[in-house]
Amino acid sequence: MLFDFFGTLVDHSLCGAENDFTRSHDLMRTLGAPLTYDEFLAAWSKNSAQFAQLSEIDNREYSMTDIGTAFLREVLGCPPARADVDQLVHTYLSEWNRGVRHLPGIGDLLTALAGEYWLAVVSNTQEADLVPDHLEAMGVQHLFDTVVTSFEVGWRKPHPTIYTAALNELGIAPGAAVFVGDTYEADYRGPPASRDPLAPHRPTQPSGHTPRGTPLVNLRAACPSRGTHLSMPRSGRSTTCWSDSPLCGGPDRTSPPGMGLR
Structure with a gap:
């Protein structure tokens, strides 16, 4: 089970207006x-x-x-x-x-999932320690089998290289992976160019429409259903999961200055 980080496992300021620099x-x-x-x-x-x-x-x-x-x-x-x-x-x-705000209940959710799945973070970030340091502060770093960032790979989501790196770290095929993210265009529609031909058909959504779904806290129960779509609306965004989709993701175009994260 592969997770996006910013906007999915943690929330963060979209414009940086509340930050004091x-x-x-x-x-x-x-x-x-x-x-x-x-x-x-x-x-x-x-x-x-x-x-x-x-x-x-x-x-x-x-x-x-x-x-x-x-x-x-x-x-x-x-x-x-x-x-x-x-x-x-x-x-x-x-x-x-x-x-950056650590979301309540995430630790319990990840602890439960770690007992059933290999867990990984796949995130766009421009600093090596940013994501690992937050995972450690959240007390969940030990639950993840690998953390793959665009900083170390050199390519951002949705470039296929970053997903391949994560899959190689876990030793699994794309069809065996679940990806959980928060961006409709990137995490839901993003991967057609690299999609697994055996992956299920995903319904076409009107441009700008974000599908509704199940809250992230229900991920454990919902993901075993093949083709299940999950979403957690937050600040106009959603968290999505496809239980047997090809991997997907994308750069955050609404991040604070200098932080194109996802």
Whole structure:
């Protein structure tokens, strides 16, 4: 059973408006960039958006170090020291993480599922430790047989490589996998180009329509039914599961600045 992470096992701020990046802004100013707080956020957003647009072309992953380097090069007017980039990225992530919410009941659900299935996380992220650190803080890291991220693979969902990597880690075929995610276009409709020819037919949904289904907490009971669709509406999104579908997933286009996560 393969899980998306952000928006599925944890919730997070979609726009970053509730996050306070004051320490990141102060650090930037100590490095020599006299931007106001709003100018700082605008410049960071612009740089991260540029990387996201490039990633949309071929689904190659970028890193927070890439964003931090480009950002400081722009606001300082010269190539930044790697130590300064690392400090800014660390500070930014510590502030961004305040907008990540661990969902109640997830630990009990995963504990029950781990007794019956191999579990894996397959997530888009631009930092190596971000997902593992959250799993550890949630007290569930030991329940997962593998954690596969776009940062380590180099390719974002929905590129087939990241799913293949997860399947290889588990030693299973696509038809034996359940994927649970929260994006209709990506997690529900995303994989036709790589879909298993033996996978069941999935009903066509009108553009923009999100199917209704069973809450995530009922995943254990619902997944054994072949072709079952599950959804958990949250902030206009849904969590979906196809019990014998090809793997599916996609990059988050509504994440906070610099965090194209899924």
